[in-house]
Amino acid sequence: MVNTLARQGHQVLTAATGSDGVSIAAEEQPDIILMDVVMPGINGFQATRQITRNDHTRHIPVIIVSSKDQDADKVWGERQGACGYLTKPVDDRTLISTVNGLLDIKAATFKNAAPLPHKEQVQAQWQGLGFLVGGTRLVSKLGQVAELMPVPRMTPLPAVKPWVMGIANVRGRLIPVISLHEYLQLPTTLPANQWRVLVVEEGDIVAGLLVEQSLGIQHFLEDSYEESDGKELGGLGPYVTGAFRHGGRVFHEVQLKAILKDEKFFDVALGKADKA
Structure with missing residues (x-):
């Protein structure tokens, strides 16, 4: 995913653990966070909850990216504050579309969005x-x-x-x-x-x-x-x-x-x- 996003011109930061991800989110203020679930220390759900409950980082959209594909996992991710859920393996087209779509939302304008068909x-x-x-x-x-x-x-x-x-x-x-x-x-x-x-x-x-x-x-x-x-x-x-x-x-x-x-x-x- 890092290479795919980098080829699209995005600057990508990585974290080895959930705690590192929480710290980097607070320090670097990224536009979007792609959150794995299984990591050393706190898991991705716990890290997401910390990010979305913190006044300094709750504005950053978090997308869970995990091999866990049960409905219960997706619902639990939502409850922690995640705004989206992608199941591994994620194809490049879906990844790019999701990230670019959230960047559009973060830019807070849909003025140039083409109207969707009937x-x-x-x-x-x-x-x-x-x-x-x-x-x-x-x-x-x-x-x-x-x-x-x-x-x-x-x-x-x-x-x-x-x-x-x-x-x-x-x-x-x-x-x-x-x-x-x-x-x-x-x-x-x-x-x-x-x-x-x-x-x-x-x-x-x-x-x-x-x-x-x-x-x-x-x-x-x-x-x-x-x-x-x-x-x-x-x-x-x-x-x-x-x-x-x-x-x-x-x-x-x-x-x-x-x-x-x-x-x-x-x-x-x-x-x-x-x-x-």
Whole structure:
């Protein structure tokens, strides 16, 4: 993997142990960490947990790379804070695609991302940004998201609904930040230090949608898609069009722009109407 990434122009640092990896992450502040599991001393899951719980390194995306391919291992990796999981042996194309995709996310812009085709026209793989809301794994086309960012500083608004976090200055624009799990009346399952904000634009409407965790770029095969009305997902239902099944896990495809196009969205968000 080192040679593959180096040939792509990436500078690669290596660590012999999990503890060394934690130290290098804090000292060098890499853009991405590829984490093995079986190492001397603390294992990769423990190292990932230390990195993602540390204020100085929790912003660094960690991808678990392991020969362990059980669903339980992948779920456990997510719980430690990993944003992705690759199973060895990893082919060069998948490795490069995953790393470059996460670098795009870290750069916090999808402005130049080509829109993905309609689901009936997708090629071998469909890519989207995965995230958690109310403990449910969701995925949205890259073209649905203008920017991914940590939770910004916000100015609270008086007399508004509880799902309005406040107004934030994002690249010179003042936008409302809405907590999706509050707006959709879903439970919160992760601590605030893992929350992220997706900036979504639809015409003249721009809003920051707060999610519980970014799961990074997700890849799905065409035949893993199933249409669904999302009724079992409660408040998410009207915005869900189907689901991808991958590695024993389900990611529901959600149309984020449809939330902004909902005629009640801003009235509800600003406390001018009651949510039906």
